[in-house]
Amino acid sequence: MNTNKKTREPLFHLIKRANVPAWQPWAIRIGALLLGFIIMGILCMISLETNPIDAWKYMFKGAFGIGTTAKTAKFKTLALLRDLSLLLLFALAVTPAFKMKFWNIGAEGQVLMAALFSMMCIQYFGGKVPNVPLIFICLAAAMIGGIIWAVIPALFKAKWNTNETLFTLMMNYVVIQLIIFMIKVWVPNGSQSLAPSAYANLPKIAGEDFWFTIIIALALTAFMFVYLRFSKHGYEISVVGESENTARYIGIKVKKVIIRTLIVSGIVCGIIGFLLVNGINHTVSEKDAGGRGFTAILVSWLAKFNPIFMILTAFLVVFLTKGTEGIMEENQITNEFFSQVLIGIMFLLIIACEFFINYKIVFRHRTAKPQPVLAVSESQAAGSVDDRSGEAAEAPVEGASTALQTDETADQAAKEE
Amino acid sequence: MEHEIAIQMKNITKTFGPVVANRGVNLDIRKGEILSVLGENGCGKTTLMNMIAGIYYPDEGQIFVNGEEVTIKSPKDAFRYKIGMIHQHFKLIDVFTAAQNIALGVKKGRYSLKKVAAEVRDMCDRYGFQIDPKKMIHEMSVSEKQTVEIIKVLYRGADILILDEPTAVLTPQEIRTLFKVLREMKKDGKSIVIITHKLNEVMEISDRVAVLRKGEHIATVDTKDTSEKELADMMVGKKVELNIDRKDPVDPKPRLFIEHLYVKNKEGRYAVEDVSFTINGGEILGIAGIAGNGQKELLEGIAGLQRVSKGDIIFHNPKKNKPVTFFHKKLRQIKRMAAEGFFHDPQGNKVDFKGKSNKEIIRLVNEEQVLFYEDEIIDLRHRTPRQIQELGIKLSFVPEDRLNMGLVGNMSIVDNMALRSYRKGRSIFVNKKRPKALADKIIRELEVVTPSDMTPVRRLSGGNVQKVLVGREISSSPKVLMAAYPVRGLDINSSYLIYNLLNQQKEKNVAVVFVGEDLDVLLALSDRLLVISGGKVAGIVDARKVTKEEVGMLMLSNAKADAHAVKTAAENAAEEDKQ
Numbered sequence: 001m002n003t004n005k006k007t008r009e010p011l012f013h014l015i016k017r018a019n020v021p022a023w024q025p026w027a028i029r030i031g032a033l034l035l036g037f038i039i040m041g042i043l044c045m046i047s048l049e050t051n052p053i054d055a056w057k058y059m060f061k062g063a064f065g066i067g068t069t070a071k072t073a074k075f076k077t078l079a080l081l082r083d084l085s086l087l088l089l090f091a092l093a094v095t096p097a098f099k100m101k102f103w104n105i106g107a108e109g110q111v112l113m114a115a116l117f118s119m120m121c122i123q124y125f126g127g128k129v130p131n132v133p134l135i136f137i138c139l140a141a142a143m144i145g146g147i148i149w150a151v152i153p154a155l156f157k158a159k160w161n162t163n164e165t166l167f168t169l170m171m172n173y174v175v176i177q178l179i180i181f182m183i184k185v186w187v188p189n190g191s192q193s194l195a196p197s198a199y200a201n202l203p204k205i206a207g208e209d210f211w212f213t214i215i216i217a218l219a220l221t222a223f224m225f226v227y228l229r230f231s232k233h234g235y236e237i238s239v240v241g242e243s244e245n246t247a248r249y250i251g252i253k254v255k256k257v258i259i260r261t262l263i264v265s266g267i268v269c270g271i272i273g274f275l276l277v278n279g280i281n282h283t284v285s286e287k288d289a290g291g292r293g294f295t296a297i298l299v300s301w302l303a304k305f306n307p308i309f310m311i312l313t314a315f316l317v318v319f320l321t322k323g324t325e326g327i328m329e330e331n332q333i334t335n336e337f338f339s340q341v342l343i344g345i346m347f348l349l350i351i352a353c354e355f356f357i358n359y360k361i362v363f364r365h366r367t368a369k370p371q372p373v374l375a376v377s378e379s380q381a382a383g384s385v386d387d388r389s390g391e392a393a394e395a396p397v398e399g400a401s402t403a404l405q406t407d408e409t410a411d412q413a414a415k416e417e
Numbered sequence: 418m419e420h421e422i423a424i425q426m427k428n429i430t431k432t433f434g435p436v437v438a439n440r441g442v443n444l445d446i447r448k449g450e451i452l453s454v455l456g457e458n459g460c461g462k463t464t465l466m467n468m469i470a471g472i473y474y475p476d477e478g479q480i481f482v483n484g485e486e487v488t489i490k491s492p493k494d495a496f497r498y499k500i501g502m503i504h505q506h507f508k509l510i511d512v513f514t515a516a517q518n519i520a521l522g523v524k525k526g527r528y529s530l531k532k533v534a535a536e537v538r539d540m541c542d543r544y545g546f547q548i549d550p551k552k553m554i555h556e557m558s559v560s561e562k563q564t565v566e567i568i569k570v571l572y573r574g575a576d577i578l579i580l581d582e583p584t585a586v587l588t589p590q591e592i593r594t595l596f597k598v599l600r601e602m603k604k605d606g607k608s609i610v611i612i613t614h615k616l617n618e619v620m621e622i623s624d625r626v627a628v629l630r631k632g633e634h635i636a637t638v639d640t641k642d643t644s645e646k647e648l649a650d651m652m653v654g655k656k657v658e659l660n661i662d663r664k665d666p667v668d669p670k671p672r673l674f675i676e677h678l679y680v681k682n683k684e685g686r687y688a689v690e691d692v693s694f695t696i697n698g699g700e701i702l703g704i705a706g707i708a709g710n711g712q713k714e715l716l717e718g719i720a721g722l723q724r725v726s727k728g729d730i731i732f733h734n735p736k737k738n739k740p741v742t743f744f745h746k747k748l749r750q751i752k753r754m755a756a757e758g759f760f761h762d763p764q765g766n767k768v769d770f771k772g773k774s775n776k777e778i779i780r781l782v783n784e785e786q787v788l789f790y791e792d793e794i795i796d797l798r799h800r801t802p803r804q805i806q807e808l809g810i811k812l813s814f815v816p817e818d819r820l821n822m823g824l825v826g827n828m829s830i831v832d833n834m835a836l837r838s839y840r841k842g843r844s845i846f847v848n849k850k851r852p853k854a855l856a857d858k859i860i861r862e863l864e865v866v867t868p869s870d871m872t873p874v875r876r877l878s879g880g881n882v883q884k885v886l887v888g889r890e891i892s893s894s895p896k897v898l899m900a901a902y903p904v905r906g907l908d909i910n911s912s913y914l915i916y917n918l919l920n921q922q923k924e925k926n927v928a929v930v931f932v933g934e935d936l937d938v939l940l941a942l943s944d945r946l947l948v949i950s951g952g953k954v955a956g957i958v959d960a961r962k963v964t965k966e967e968v969g970m971l972m973l974s975n976a977k978a979d980a981h982a983v984k985t986a987a988e989n990a991a992e993e994d995k996q
Contacts, residue, residue: 230847232847239825243822245822246822246824246836
């Protein structure tokens with residue numbers, strides 16, 4: 001009987017971690033990062049025949065220009081900072097809505113709409129209105145554009161409970177076509193791009209045009225942190241996000257909060273669109289957002305919607321992009337496939353490590369003597385995971401039909417708990 | 418006298434991660450007995466029985482069936498050893514008939530519903546069930562569904578039946594019917610295990626009682642040698658006071674009039690129909706009824722959370738000859754009310770503020786020179802919770818769904834305290850000082866067990882969650898306090914703490930509404946008892962005079978269960994009365 005029992009004990013259990021020390025999640029995250037770099041190195045070694053240490057060097061070279069001339073290094077670092085601040089701004093735009101569990105994946109479209117509105121002002125008022133007022137007109141128009149594109153799905157959500165994810169996604173395509181159409185209107189000769197405009201350009205700081213973006217990104221990060229953490233609005237956003245029932249129960253007008261929050265998102269998108277047109281590109285194109293509206297979701301999510309942490313996650317994303325580009329450059333690979341694979345592996349590890357922050361794996365025979373704990377909720381949560389994995393692992397010994405049944409009943413039992 | 422042992426458990430231990438659900442439990446189940454497994458919520462009763470039923474597998478220990486050691490890895494194994502379990506939440510397919518559900522998963526020769534139906538009828542005759550094998554599950558009442566579950570287990574040939582909290586959802590009459598059936602089965606030589614935490618039922622039905630506490634087996638005693646008090650002490654581990662100290666209401670005054678109220682449920686049908694009653698200050702109004710008969714909609718309708726289709730909710734504020742304050746009324750409101758002739762001055766002259774500046778009005782109000790002519794009467798119909806709050810009506814509500822309505826599970830205790838008060842003040846930032854003080858006060862006074870006031874409430878145990886919620890709701894010194902199932906899932910000590918809190922509120926002249934499920938508690942705690950059935954008022958009775966059976970009859974009078982169930986229940990009750 002006893003030997004029989006041993007064969008049926010599963011190889012490992014999953015146990016929910018209780019009362020973890022504060023350093024542990026960070027140790028796990030850093031561990032995942034290091035593992036990611038090691039896997040990257042190995043992959044580079046296998047497929048590019050690059051020494052892993054060289055591959056890591058190339059990454060830093062690509063991102064910061066380390067190992068090149070001082071001028072290139074400065075240029076690369078500044079480019080990295082610009083990309084970082086743009087991505088951070090996008091993440092700031094989606095975060096308030098995300099905190100409310102409003103899955104806005106249309107930051108891309110909202111920014112493009114803002115950019116288009118700003119460009120319209122330049123096109124129609126450029127030269128007729130002095131530059132300084134025109135800049136403010138552009139800013140206001142961009143904000144209005146961002147707000148309109150963000151509030152439409154919010155209104156539909158509040159009124160008819162439509163799915164905001166699909167809605168915002170579709171609205172992205174509408175703007176892209178709108179921009180292509182407007183370029184056709186402004187450039188009738190058929191060249192698909194609009195030449196940079198001379199009007200309403202933001203002044204350069206220290207000879208560079210992106211310092212504005214960096215400064216505004218930092219200021220907005222601080223603002224958003226305070227807004228979400230300490231303000232009454234932020235508190236309402238958290239309550240609505242956690243439980244709409246509770247929000248109704250204490251008399252928060254859920255619809256109002258949804259719309260108000262999306263207006264905030266729209267304003268941030270407006271600022272981004274304005275910075276893109278008036279600060280960086282001086283023109284508009286449907287590729288201006290460059291997919292950042294989607295990458296920003298990852299940035300915001302990984303940072304658990306905390307604007308300060310978003311600086312770190314945005315940096316990580318930009319560093320990986322630039323770093324893998326560096327590897328490709330050194331190996332004279334022109335397509336992006338391999339760098340995408342590397343970035344994908346890294347993200348996978350970072351996201352997967354959240355699982356190990358919540359659960360730990362206990363292997364057979366190594367189970368420590370259990371200590372009684374009074375918290376009932378923990379026991380239930382742990383129980384369901386423990387048993388499901390246990391039954392599943394036992395199943396193959398039993399034959400398929402029983403396996404199905406045991407698994408089902410375990411699931412049911414878990415639900416019951 | 419030697420008893421034959423059906424199941425013997427030796428040294429059973431089961432852990433879930435760091436938590437021990439059962440530790441070294443030794444327990445015998447005899448043939449032909451009714452054994453109660455008694456313990457508080459979360460003490461491991463269900464886990465222990467799940468191990469016999471094949472849902473969990475013990476970490477350590479052995480199980481013997483008829484003296485032979487066995488391994489039970491799945492419910493199928495359990496049935497092979499003639500063990501069957503009836504779970505608290507029924508596992509039936511709604512769109513199948515009773516017979517189909519019973520036959521499901523059994524391979525006994527050719528599949529023939531007729532044969533199944535015949536066998537079911539046979540069983541019904543033998544044990545005194547009432548069931549129509551051709552009836553769909555979704556058309557059945559809770560007690561009928563339970564009957565199907567029991568027959569399902571018997572059909573699989575079980576000799577040992579385990580029932581998990583079988584009485585939780587039944588009326589007193591239905592419980593009697595169930596107990597009668599269980600006694601019949603016992604006579605037939607079956608062993609029956611009832612998992613429960615209700616002491617009176619234990620005393621009534623079982624031959625022996627096994628008491629579990631914190632996963633450990635405390636003792637097994639013969640029912641005839643013990644008392645409720647002794648069992649309760651064993652369950653909790655220290656002396657418990659089981660008395661609810663109900664004082665007579667002092668000068669109850671009407672506070673809230675509910676008049677011909679209609680509220681629809683989510684499906685758009687009337688869940689509350691033509692309900693009228695009065696809630697008095699200084700009194701506890703109990704609401705009894707089978708779960709899902711409109712209690713939730715009624716309370717949410719009054720609290721402004723559900724739209725009221727028809728009817729009125731009149732709030733009566735005894736303000737006659739009391740000064741107006743800026744505490745609840747804004748200057749604009751006061752001016753409007755003055756123009757409509759609501760106020761008089763201390764000499765009895767009408768106040769209308771004509772030709773007075775705002776400054777003067779503020780001075781007069783602050784000097785208590787403006788008094789109400791009459792009591793304030795406000796219709797709360799169509800008001801949102803926030804409007805009710807802004808009107809200065811202190812209406813507290815402890816909803817059924819604590820972590821998804823009353824509180825935010827992922828927020829700390831302090832943040833949850835802020836829910837009610839965060840709007841106060843002009844600042845755009847949330848003031849956390851007062852909520853923190855309140856959180857610390859509640860933790861101290863209600864003895865909330867928590868690592869800190871910043872712990873998310875989701876991590877607290879059920880009793881502590883409820884203390885946080887009730888503590889917050891009574892902290893605003895309400896005029897009306899409504900509590901829906903406030904002791905559901907709570908251990909004995911926490912339950913009595915909640916009862917005492919409600920009684921304290923009553924003594925403070927608060928109008929308390931208490932929706933409960935345990936009739937013994939409802940009768941012991943309430944002053945008046947409103948029985949709701951099928952969304953209608955079945956009766957308002959004096960809780961000091963009425964009997965449990967009378968309340969049970971009222972509960973069934975309009976119940977959504979069909980007439981058949983009502984009839985049998987009534988017949989049974991009549992029969993018992995004769996005896």
